[in-house]
Amino acid sequence: xxxxxxxLFAFSxxxxxxxxxxxxxxxxxxxxxxxxxxxxxxxxxILGFAQETNYVNQAYDQLKQQCPKGRVEGxxxxxxxxxxxxxxxNKIRMRGYCINS
Amino acid sequence: xxxxNLVLLSLAVLFLNGCAFLHQFQMSSIDSEAVMTGxxxxxxxxxxGVNLQEAADTAKLFTxxxxxxxxxxxxxDIISMFQMGPRxxxxxxxxxxxxxxxxAIQLECPSRKISGLTSIRETAKYxxxxxxxxxxxxxCQKGS
Numbered sequence: 001x002x003x004x005x006x007x008l009f010a011f012s013x014x015x016x017x018x019x020x021x022x023x024x025x026x027x028x029x030x031x032x033x034x035x036x037x038x039x040x041x042x043x044x045x046i047l048g049f050a051q052e053t054n055y056v057n058q059a060y061d062q063l064k065q066q067c068p069k070g071r072v073e074g075x076x077x078x079x080x081x082x083x084x085x086x087x088x089x090n091k092i093r094m095r096g097y098c099i100n101s
Numbered sequence: 102x103x104x105x106n107l108v109l110l111s112l113a114v115l116f117l118n119g120c121a122f123l124h125q126f127q128m129s130s131i132d133s134e135a136v137m138t139g140x141x142x143x144x145x146x147x148x149x150g151v152n153l154q155e156a157a158d159t160a161k162l163f164t165x166x167x168x169x170x171x172x173x174x175x176x177x178d179i180i181s182m183f184q185m186g187p188r189x190x191x192x193x194x195x196x197x198x199x200x201x202x203x204x205a206i207q208l209e210c211p212s213r214k215i216s217g218l219t220s221i222r223e224t225a226k227y228x229x230x231x232x233x234x235x236x237x238x239x240x241c242q243k244g245s
Contacts (some may be wrong), residue, residue: 012173019196020146023190024220024235026202027129031214045186074215076203077195080166081186088186091196097213 015025023079030073032099037066039094059092068097124189125222132216132242139216139240142209148222150191150231153180159229190224191231199235210241224227 020067039062041055052058075096082089157177161170184192206215218239225232 011118013209017194018184018191018192019236020186020188020190021196021199021233023125024199024202024222025127026218026220026236026237026239028132028218028239029210029215030215031212033213044129073204074203074213076200076201078196081187081188082196083184083188083192085129085183086149086185090187093200 015024018083019080020083021080023077025075025077027075027096028073029097030099032071032073032097033068034073034097034099036097037063037072038047038097039063041092043090044087045090054090055090059094063094063096067096067100070098070100073097073099110132110154111179115241117121118172120226122190122224123221125220127220131240135216135242139214140144141223141240144202144209144237145234146199146202146205146206147225147232148193148195148231150193152191152229153177153184155229165194167238176185189222193233198233202237204233205238206237210239212241212243214242215239218226226236 039058039059041052041062043050043052044057045051063075073096075094078091078093080091080093082091102233154177156171161173164170166171167194202217207213216239221236223234223236225234
């Protein structure tokens with residue numbers, strides 16, 4: 001029993017905070033020096049039922065709002081999932097440089 | 102001597118039979134001037150991925166006891182309940198490993214005139230573990 005518990009503990013430690021990175025993308029830059037801006041949204045999924053289906057658009061809108069009078073360059077996008085107990089969280093993180101015109 | 106060769110052969114089989122899997126490939130726009138006259142750069146970041154099912158299967162090979170094998174499978178089943186969700190490659194314990202790419206691009210190209218970027222997400226698969234890789238290549242044009 002003790003052996004089983006210790007094995008379970010070891011596996012639990014190993015399995016804590018598990019993630020999967022699905023996509024990483026970077027885009028061009030034109031040489032401008034700008035301010036770093038960031039947007040991050042997420043979607044919680046419980047037993048396959050998604051709570052928020054507009055989270056990618058929200059991240060895109062957040063990024064746009066942070067650079068209302070300029071151009072966003074060098075956008076780096078990460079799409080990942082944090083795995084969980086009968087649930088998971090999909091995450092979108094966008095970072096870029098706001099070049100004011 | 103023969104024993105040493107056997108050990109070396111086993112290690113070679115273990116580490117050289119990795120397979121690469123491509124998950125995603127994307128390209129940005131191409132500025133022909135930057136691509137033709139610029140300097141090519143490549144950034145690779147990687148994190149160790151773990152396949153606990155394979156780990157449990159491998160662990161089962163080291164025991165003769167059916168009871169222990171059964172217990173290991175039960176433990177693996179319990180753990181898998183805590184790791185539900187879509188996966189690309191194996192799971193990793195640090196989701197932010199690729200975030201350093203943005204800084205690395207700036208270091209490779211201080212002029213920030215970058216074009217022809219390609220983003221590749223791939224997995225180098227080995228027994229139990231894997232390399233979860235993000236590879237970025239691009240062209241850096243010198244600043245004027």
